[in-house]
Amino acid sequence: MQVPVKPKLKIATTSLAGCFGCHMSFLDIDERLFDLIELAEFDRSPFTDIKHCGPCDIGLIEGGLCNAENVHVLREFRANCKTLVAVGACAINGGLPAQRNHLSIATVLTEIYHTQHGLVGGFIPNDPELPLPLNQVHPIHEVVKIDYFIPGCPPSGEAIWKVLTDLIAGREPDLSHGLMQFD
Amino acid sequence: MFQNKDTYTFLLDGKTIPFTEEQTIIQAAMAAGEYIPHLCFNPEFKPHGSCKICTVSANGRQTASCTQQPQAGMVVESNTPQINGERLALLQMLFVEGNHFCPSCEKSGDCQLQATAYEMNMMSSHFDHFFPDRPVDASHPEYLLDFNRCILCSLCVRASSDVDGKDVFSLAGRGIKTRLIVNAESGRLADTNFSGDDKAAHVCPVGVIIKKRVGFAVPIGQRSFDEHPISFTPHPALKDN
Structure with missing residues (x-):
């Protein structure tokens, strides 16, 4: 009798208000990517350039929410991913982008596009395709339910691998000392 | 007895x-x-x-x-799981009440708040962040005060008052409005008799009282809580003796 082939897991990844550092750290799992693609295939991700997330088993979110588009993408991931994981400091607590939170958005935009040195005749971009910035940067757990968190700036490849392999094996993810870092 | x-x-x-x-x-x-x-x-x-x-x-x-x-x-x-769960909630409240951005903090790796959060397996801050506006005081030539990281432990208050005999620091306000203040009319550290030789300069368990021009002197991997968790590390005060 032929053993039925187990369908591969689907994983989607995205970077919201992040720097792609967590994705770079994900690539630090190096040749274990080959082990991973034996078990899983990528849906929406910078690896595939798929633009919209379909039904997935695991979603990895890097970055917090700094504009309206980030919120739409996050909700799309939540609607499609059975397990949603916040990856890195920005997704978990806003991180570096949230350092603007004590300033008004008007102050920030004026400083960047008007008053900084060498910006004579500058203007605040207003193309309708540009997503509108939020008045403050927010961690993603403030908007949707997040199932697991991988802290770090960025989390190490080892930490990401540990959580992914735990999830794939059906274990509760657990980061021991050294893998759990806030910096 | x-x-x-x-x-x-x-x-x-x-x-x-x-x-x-x-x-x-x-x-x-x-x-x-x-x-x-x-x-x-x-x-x-x-x-x-x-x-x-x-x-x-x-x-x-x-x-x-x-x-x-x-x-x-x-x-x-x-x-026990129950008591550690309550400790975790307290830690998460401390994290959201201030601005604890570990990657930019010179105390990271030596910070008792961070190390205790690791010990309690704090994967996220859980609550909504306050993102309070707390300007830093960089007026003193040798020391910086970053109030964003203050957890109101009052160790600097106790050290300044009980050991240094100076009363440089105090906790003002009540409840959620409690904050660390500096005992000068201007409210600035530079206008006090605070000195780097004070006990108060060396007791902060987090990254509020920071010596200038030191920066990230100890590389990641060699800081107090990199090798061993805080539960296996003697208290810094005991280690110095």
């Missing part, structure tokens, strides 16, 4: 801990090499009992172990 002091013991998570008349639960536990998570307690100072991270169950009643004196035969529970 204390005539034969050596014979008095209590049970901490099933282990027998000897204690003397002067010791509180956490002091006796620490002397016996046992770790009870804590932030505002420092073995060099009189206990303050404010952060509540050191809460234990003593004969079934929850109490701050830094201020509670043990009794002979007392059954104390500390490392």
Whole structure:
């Protein structure tokens, strides 16, 4: 009798208000990517350039929410991913982008596009395709339910691998000392 | 009761801990090499009992172990899922009330708040962040005050008042409005007699009182809590002695 082939897991990844550092750290799992693609295939991700997330088993979110588009993408991931994981400091607590939170958005935009040195005749971009910035940067757990968190700036490849392999094996993810870092 | 002091013991998570008349639960536990998570307690100072991270169950009643004196035969529970869960919630509230951005903090890796959060397996801050506006005070030529990281443990207040005899710091306000202030008309550290030789300059368990021009001197991997978790690391105050 032929053993039925187990369908591969689907994983989607995205970077919201992040720097792609967590994705770079994900690539630090190096040749274990080959082990991973034996078990899983990528849906929406910078690896595939798929633009919209379909039904997935695991979603990895890097970055917090700094504009309206980030919120739409996050909700799309939540609607499609059975397990949603916040990856890195920005997704978990806003991180570096949230350092603007004590300033008004008007102050920030004026400083960047008007008053900084060498910006004579500058203007605040207003193309309708540009997503509108939020008045403050927010961690993603403030908007949707997040199932697991991988802290770090960025989390190490080892930490990401540990959580992914735990999830794939059906274990509760657990980061021991050294893998759990806030910096 | 204390005539034969050596014979008095209590049970901490099933282990027998000897204690003397002067010791509180956490002091006796620490002397016996046992770790009870804590932030505002420092073995060099009189206990303050404010952060509540050191809460234990003593004969079934929850109490701050830094201020509670043990009794002979007392059954104390500390490392239980329920108490650690409450400690985790307290830590998460501390994280969202301030601005604790570890990647840019020079105290990262040496910070007791961060290390205690690791110990309690804090994967996220859970609550909504306050993102308070707390300007830093960089007025002093040698030291920087970053109030964003203050957890109101009052160790600098106690050190300045009890050891240095200066009263440079104080906690002002009530409840959620409590904040650390500097004792000068201008409110600036530069306008006080604060000095780097003060005890107060070296007791902050987080990254509020920072010596300038030091930066990230110790590389990641060699900082206090990189190799061993805080539960296996002697308290910084004990390590210095």
